[in-house]
Amino acid sequence: MSTDTAALADHRSFAEMADVVLNGGQISRDDALRVLNTDDDQVLTLLDSAFRVRREHFGRSVQLYYLKNAKSGLCPEDCGYCSQAKGSEAAIDKYPMLNAERLMDGARKAFESKARTYCIVASGRGPSDREVDHVCNVVKGIKQEFGLHICACLGLLKPDQAERLKAAGVDRVNHNLNTSERFHDEIVSTHTFQDRLKTLDTCRDVGLELCAGMIVGMGETNEDVVDVALKLAELQVASIPINFLIPIEGAQLGRPVTLDPRYCLKVLAMFRLTNPTTELRIAGGREVNLRSMQAMGLYAANSMFVSDYLTTPGQAAMDDFNMIRDLGFEITAGDYESEKLLEQFQQATPDGCGSESNSACCG
Template identity: 40%
Template structure:
């Protein structure tokens, strides 16, 4: 089975969304509330997704380059101060360690390598270290790089851009009205200010949400349209993971259908933005992960910051099973024979059958 996809990989990505929403706030609310029939909403989303992204799916790999030791008190995070979540804490990895992680990410099919560090924001020496590491990964591996390092000023944003930074992640997470309920050590306005600095520097923004932290449906619609207003080009949609030590007051139970409807709303409000299924897809979307790709065009492989997720082979299989194709930093996957590439990992590969038999011969 070889891919015959004709849609070319873009040689140069946009840094800002340029296409207006195709639905109103009222229509977005009707989708997330369940008023609009699911098949009707999904069909509309798929037509928009196909127009701007064909049948490609971008795979991102996260590298948590510094874990814990964070002074911030974001209620959803395992790394927040006083969380006592049981995670292993470590200081910033060396440049050599980060580069080796990037090599592995590329080998596993990553389109973009995402470096994440805990903390309020990097100081000048750390910013320079990150800049030099980004430059090395970009030049020597040809791999696109995204960084998430907290609050930045204009000078630091400019330095990272000059190093070749492709994307910067700084999630809004929730609506302005709901933000004080999830964090009290920095403000929603500070997050927007950081996004503004990076956009002014010419860095494409990656900014999304965490769904299920006690927000109302109106809060959800508000942040979807705020992301649109900021013209964000890459949108990770996380579904809240109730990690040990979290401080979210009213976490919500999320059904697979609701998660799918949320992704549909993001696609229709942000037609030309990369919509990524992020943390929580395995446990919240469950059997609808493949269907979710009819709205989203991107996902993470090999886990999240502090929670395990699907490995690269399983992620690629999900993409192929749904009728889509993975997009690599070097191009599309149409030249790969996926039956050979995934053969040993397929549950029905001949060598796996002995472990699948319900009844086995017993030795005398």
């Protein structure tokens, strides 16, 4: 890059960044850092540019996800952000893998909530072969009865386990990077960043879609956040969930942390500009950290969870439905349209509350 070209890039506006992306190009690392470091009074301008990219590739559609925590606690890993980790003193439910009836019940609730994707999540370093067989058997039943898109989050996977999940009908595997390679050892010591990349490679090799994202707010720098965004662009994952840390009392990173909602919007916009064609999901912590600005996140992101998270509750599904409708956006769930979904949901839940505590996970 010539000196003149570099100087122009240094002063590239957000609109010009969007133009580059919409013309098939990529923004630079410096551009991505400028997005995160921009003044708060530029957030609306930034979101306008991010929305241009989102609208080009996803229109006004919103994909809904529903999560079920299939196995809670009992984990030998020491991930500092997790209430289920080894050494955590958080007051959470702990139980082994749920039986088929309870996992099918979760799928039924996902279907009734008009989620396109049902996420089956299990704590632990990785599943036993018996647990994989159990998930495979349940997935076959879910596919037959509800036809849902299935994402499994089971930890580190061996090649034969990934093959069995694929053969059973699992569409996608979630395995988050969580943070940058540089910062990884600051939050966990029982597995490496390379272990996570290996599982993603293993799943890709057998034809599974990849879902991988990060957790913002663990003490990482803006450089770390950009590193994750660019690494996920390199990996060409199908879906990116962005979690904003929820400090849970008793977890290693359970101390109070305040994420500015405007910063959260900058993160979402940066991920949209660096991963323009990838499904971008607002995941755990949106209610706590985006607060009254949740709806604005959907100008960059195009999917969200309509359920609770790991060991923390989400907002009522009716509030999510209304938020999407008020934006003028549409829920994508098979052949249903958002207004029809809203009408059906209101009839099914006259009190306006469609959320229950199911100890689901943000993946």
